[in-house]
Amino acid sequence: MDAFASILSAEMAKKKSATAPKSTSTDTTAATKSDGTSKNGGSKYVRRADIEKARQEQYLADQARLESERAERALKKRKADEEAAAERERQLEKRQRLRDEKEKARLQKEQEEEEERKRKLREKTGATGDTDEDDESKKDGTGLMDESAAVRKLRELNEPIRLFGESNAQRMKRIHRLTGVRKATPPPLSGGELLIDPQNVAKDPSAWPIGVTMVGIHERSAREKLHEKGKSAHIMSDEATRKYLQSIKRCLNFAQTRWPPEDPMQIMG
Structure with a gap:
């Protein structure tokens, strides 16, 4: 009987020790819920307007932060571009200065060489005048x-x-x-000797008429010469010549299409 009582008391003690932590956790959860309810104004629900307002405030803060970062990047980029432009300007000025100094040194060297050449020539010839004139006089004899x-x-x-x-x-x-002996030149002609018979001006031995035909320079028109018996008055009447001219014209058309001239007046056709 005593053994049974001791076993029963031991089992009851185990059950009490197992239920004690559960009650403690339950009390902690209840206390947390009560604190949250008190923080939310005594209500366990949150309004959607409050959530939307908090979201808008967060969005505006993020946008302001992004805008400030964007402005800072733009400022840095502008400063970098200005520094690069200033550096390029300095490089160009330096190159121009070096080029001018080099050109000045070259001209000075050429002038010194020319003066040295003239001095040596004067010492050699013993002349006191201008050496260029002396050279020309020597050439003339x-x-x-x-x-x-x-x-x-x-x-x-x-x-x-x-x-x-x-x-x-x-x-x-x-x-x-x-x-000195003058060079032979043709004798001058008088006004009467310069006059030519106007009827003989238009005679041309070429195969086609050359010059302006509408103002009376030629004695006969091109069409009259074209149908002249026994003569070929037009260059395109010969088949071989026509083929050669056509091939040359095609080459010229291709060339001016591939490499157009700078002056539009030079375009053929």
Whole structure:
């Protein structure tokens, strides 16, 4: 009997210990629900207007954030473009400056070389005048004459021995013009010799009439020459010539279609 009582008391103690946590969790859940109900204004339901208002506020906040990010990116891009444009401008200015300096150095070098060449030529020939004029006088054959001989030659020609501002080379050129042999030119014609019979102007040995036919330049019209007996007056009457001309015209048409000219007046056809 005592053993049965002890077993019964042990089983009852186990059941009590198992039911105690359940009651504790139930009390916690009830307390949480009561807190939520108190937070929602004493109601366990939420209005749809409140949910929509919260959604709109969240949407507007997101849109403002996206707009600020977009404006910041646009500002950064504009600054980057301005910096790139400024860098390109600096590069172009630098290239132009280097090009100008190079051209200036080249011109200066050429000028120095030309002066050195003239100096060497003056030292070699012992002349004091302009070297270019001396070269030309040597080509003309008058540079071999000294000043006294030039004065004597001019006096023989009854010419002034010196003109105002005239150098020795220019004096030699003047002597050469006065004493040199002129090139053969056709004799001038008088007005009467220039007149030609107007009836003989239009005679043309070519196969077709050349020139303007509507103002009376030609004696006969092209159609009259076309039907002249025993002669071929038109170039297209020959079959071989016609084929050659047609092939050339096709080539020209293809060329101006493939590579049109810059001037529209040059287009054929």
